[in-house]
Amino acid sequence: MASSSSSLPPSVFNPRRHVGVNLERVTNVTNTEYPGHYPDEDHSWDLAKFKQNLQLSVKRLSQRSIEFDLVGVDASIANAFRRILIAEVPTMAIEHVYVWNNTSVIQDEVLAQRLGLIPLDVDPRMFEFRTQTDTPTDRNTLVFQLNVTCERMKNAPRGSTSQHKHEYVRSEDLEWVPQGEQEVVFADKPPAPTNKEIVLAKLAPGQEINVELHAIKGVGKEHAKWNPVATASYRLHPLVLLNPSKPIPPHLADKFAKCFSPGVVRVESGGKVSIDERNLRKESMSREVLRHPEFEGCVELKRIRDWFIFTIESESHYKPEELFLESVKVMRAKIASVREAAEALIAQPGADARVDGDVEMATA
Incomplete structure (x- = not known):
């Protein structure tokens, strides 16, 4: 046809x-x-x-x-x-939230969950993975602060929709706190959320949120907040x-x-x-x-x-055209690991005998 x-x-x-x-x-x-x-047709894999x-x-x-x-x-x-x-493509996300003061109606646990889901515009290739036993350093941890208080604006224009400062807490209110050499490394592009308009909470006059946030490198199979897409x-x-x-x-x-x-x-x-x-x-x-x-x-x-x-x-630091290339890198690393393990197995004494025995068992 x-x-x-x-x-x-x-x-x-x-x-x-x-x-x-x-x-x-x-x-x-x-x-x-x-x-x-x-x-009568040869479909064996051929690189060319x-x-x-x-x-x-x-x-x-x-x-x-x-x-x-x-x-x-x-x-x-x-x-x-x-x-x-x-x-399995790594990104940076907020993992630890230290609440110093939270007088809003949102519980600490819910607020921490919302903060963790904020996508960060930070290149994860500049950081190392951090385990639970590792000491936080400027090479594996980013520190942010969120310190806002809702106040009445004395000189607010008549008829304006909002009469309060920080009535809405947004992702743009996160302040990066450089550690070690980070101020020099990220001088051209300071770490920040990819979207500055994400609403985190709504405050009434006098209510306050004061927290410290630690972001680390991770992958999506551990938690969805590390999904790059x-x-x-x-x-x-x-x-x-x-x-x-x-x-x-x-x-x-x-x-x-x-x-x-x-x-x-x-x-x-x-x-x-x-x-x-x-x-x-x-x-x-x-x-x-x-x-x-x-x-x-x-x-x-x-x-x-x-x-x-x-x-x-893309919903992370990566440009959309970079994401597929990053997945190829991860795939190549997996193949290299399998190849290394196979070569180590073959190099062990008696490997040929074990392989022959496995073949005989499979044939039987």
Whole structure:
């Protein structure tokens, strides 16, 4: 069903790369590119072939988010990057809260939880991890102070919405207290929250909050406050294939177009229907077209198994284009650790005998 004038790569229309999207189920979800699946075909992993098929292209980039296509990898690899982005890319977050005075209506524990969730614009690569037994130093700890008191403003303009100073306690009220060499190291960009408008509490006149905050380096699998992303997700690239042997009737062209996301189906003069491949990635795969019996056999809905549309929203110091590269670094470190452990195991005396014994047991 591929069009000769298609702007998509010809390999996109290879049925082996397709995941079938049907009315009530999804088919062909398992990867088949491994040795022995197809007779007389060698699908053993090859680095040169992998480099040729691997593609990464940025489609949208803003100050806090990025959308890019990752093509040519298995779903297990794409999902590994997603999980690393959420749980294993380190950031800085407030871990210890020392409450000297809190006369607001918010309990100390709730206030500490809110403070811990404030994303900090601090490069975690400048700090070391700190365990419970480590002594706080300028290399593993950041110190902030929050000392505000709600007071009546004597010269407040008549009719102003607020007559009080510090009626709302916001993240911008956090004051960084340099320790050791930090004042020199962070002279160009002092540590601060990424968003200064986060409301932490509301105070009445005379109420006060005075706390000291210690931020340390951590990862999201320990607590969500160390997540570097607001979200990190992917979806398979959609593919809509029209059946040339059963065209859409002209009087149903508009109804057919409304079954898809806006811009995906183009209705030309005379009621001729075509797919706008530039907008194909916008298709939500609602399967609405499969509910109408008059369109049965006219169209096929597919997804491309190894074409992932990634969306990452940064909520930390990292720029959105840096986050995926950081996940690659974490992945490489994991692979290096596994390789080092395997080499150490092989180097031990009697390793060959143990391996042979394991093979015999597996065969039995």
